[in-house]
Amino acid sequence: MYQYDEYDRALVRERVAQFRDQIERRLSGELSEEEFLPLRLQNGLYMQKHAYMLRVAIPYGTLSARQLRTLARIARDYDRDYGHFTTRQNIQFNWIELEQVGDILERLAEVEMHAIQTSGNCVRNITTEAFAGVAADELLDPRPLAEILRQWSTVNPEFLYLPRKFKIALCAAQEDRAAVMMHDIGLYLYRDAAGELLLRVMVGGGLGRTPILSQQIREGLPWQHLLSYVEAVLRVYNRHGRRDNKYKARIKILVKALGIEAFAQEVEAEWQQIKDGPAELTAAEYRRVAAAFVAPVYASLDDADLDYGSALARDPGFARWVSRNVRPHRVAGYAAVVLSTKPGSSSPPGDVTSAQMHAIADLAEDCGFGEIRIAHEQNLVLPDVPKADLHGLYQRALSHGLGTANIGLLTDMIVCPGGDYCALANAK
Template sequence: MYHYDDYDRALVFERVAQFRDQVARRISGELSEEEFLPLRLQNGLYLQKHAYMLRVAIPYGTLSSTQLRTLARIAREHDRGYGHFTTRQNIQFNWIDLAEVPDILEQLAEVEMHAIQTSGNCVRNITTEAFAGVAADELLDPRPLAEILRQWSTINPEFLFLPRKFKIALCAAEQDRAAIQMHDIGLYLYRDEVGEMRLRVMVGGGLGRTPILGLQIREGLHWRHLLSYVEAILRVYNRHGRRDNKYKARIKILVKALGIEAFAREVEAEWQHLKDGPAELTEAEYQRVAASFDTPPYARLHHTYLEYGTRLAEAPEFARWAARNLQPHKVPGYAAVVLSTKPGPESPPGDVTAEQMEAVADWADAFGFGEIRIAHEQNLVLPDVRKADLHALWQKARAVGLATSNIGLLTDIIACPGGDYCSLANAKSIPIAQAIQARFEDIERLHDLGELSLNISGCMNACGHHHIGNIGILGVDKGGSEWYQITLGGAQGMASALGKVVGPSFSAEEVPDVIERIVETFVDYREGEERFVDTVQRIGLEPFKERVYAKAGEVA
């Protein structure tokens, strides 16, 4: 993984010192909360319902075991013993004392981490898939270009005060596990017929109040032009994006208003001033960064298959876990392991305790090369585990509640913190997730249902990405009460789709029964091993509407 150079270290430690002074001035009263607001947001610090929340960046979702142990220490010493991993590969600490923030940031800086640009109208954390560099279906490793984008966008003065927040994601595999179509800029990296790295560029994606899938603006962009082309897009957005209405300020609104062809012409015209200039990447710079992502010293492990196969045959529960929680690895004898943060109603999705973090860090050292990944689905990943070690790892993970075999299934729920913490939320997310998990605790039933994603957001900001869940749940306010709107048919990946609203919203108490009736309808209409999303696409919403509203005699 990438390690800071002298410039990175100087920048991060100077920012800590600067913010330490700003915090002291806020506590003394020299700065008002209004004056302090933009300063704290630049450092990832939010004021939530009960306390300050600190959001820490995990660039392209990669952590070392040392970094994860530091996060565990922060959770134990400065929070309430846990952290919350988000859909954009960050971690949030929800119970932070303002006076302690500079010390926390200094601890992070000492292990090459920070909270810079995890908030505010700027380029946010650069993301990619959790299996980058190891996935069997990967075309090439996107992490060097992700790191180059991180360095370029961090405290880039031209783009620190954009009309609205800006998110960039990269993917370089046959399957899109980074949800690139839901980002302001989505980049798909591949090789052309002569082996040169090329980029397919999509713009204008985003969820929130106006969900829109990104549209292709460029095909076959040479990798050397990555920064100059992204800069051209950002310049057009910075110049023409709306600043009078934050609900219409995202780039997706600008692209929709102009039309993709007109927007593309604006970008191409701007790019002519930047192309082949100082922002063009060189082979030397690419190799300098790529050297940090050299292939680990994998062993030749073909002989381990016999032992692994024996374990699968002897332990059905282990075999079920292996079927759901392992990702094929590009190196024979290895697997990438997904550790589920969704064991059931006792733990909110994405929450990981300090003790669990320390355990995962230990496993990363014992079973891999000291590296951990954070998945878009809020789970943790050990990217390089020998198949011969999988049974031992599974036993350890099971002992601390990280071995639920539900990856990609109904209870692998994505959920934002919702109204329990967030001051923007219209409704709670966590109790809804827990009620659904309690209803569907039968693991055999979950496996019979097959692939089925369920995402929950507490408000229209869509931090839980409910629009792209096969089943989406959105918290809405009705006369001061919490209600929940259901969408069906959303999907992420190469066949991304936005879910459609089933009908009128439901009370919190009704939601588990509604999900039950949706699932029953799927089972009744399913053909063979058909996936939920495919059944919805085939039969439409009407059968689901009829079933979920039948009890109240309501016609949707």
């Protein structure tokens, strides 16, 4: 997984110090709530019905065991002993005291995490599928390009005050497991007959009170123009998106109002002015970022493990769980495992206790390479599990309330915290 460089660390540390000062001025009365509002939104802090909510960024849903344990300790020490994983592969803490936010952000910074641009009218967390880098049907790992987008969009001054929030997702597999068409910009990666990496660009998707699937705006875009084309789309949206009505401010409303052809013409004209500028990506820059995503050292395993086959035959519960919660891996003898956060009425979907987070971190280290993924369905994924370890992992997952065999079923429902917390929600 990606490791912060000195620029990332400096940015996060400076932001923590800056926001500490803003919090102190709010608590002393030097800043009014109206003045504090845009400042806290830039740092992922919402005021909900009962308390502040802090949303922490998990770029493209990838976590280390160390980071997950830090989130567990934050849940225990500052919240009500749980966190809520979201459809943008982030985590929310719903019972935060304002006085504690600086300390929380300091803890996050120690493990290369932050809450920057998890709220407000800006480019939000860049997402991709939870099986990136290990999926059997994957063309290439999309995370390096997602990371390039993250670096480009973080505190980019041109796009910090958009008409409304803006969400981008990438997919590089045959099956779209990133819900690309439900995003403001969706990017499909593929290769042409000559092996060149290209992008299919979709715009205007979104859910909310007006759910709309995105439409194709560009086919065959060379990957080197990823940033400049996304920038062109954002410029057109920034220029024409409505700011008089937040319910009609998303890009999906603009695309529908203009029509996809007219919108595409605006973007093309904008792109022609910037496409050969400094935003054009080079192979050297791609290699620099991709080098951070080093594949684990996999063992040479037999794909037909005898112990695994025996467990399937003698334990019908395990066999059912494998059929629902285990996914093929690109390396023989390994599998990707989905841990369900949805055991039923005993726990709201997406909510995970601090004890469960510690247990998942242990499983990631004992049965993998210490990495965890957050899926947009609000479940957690262990991406690299030897098949020989699956039965033992299943039993441990069951003991922690994480072994429900329901992935893709009706009970694997995607939900937000709802009316229990949010004044905008119309359902609990």
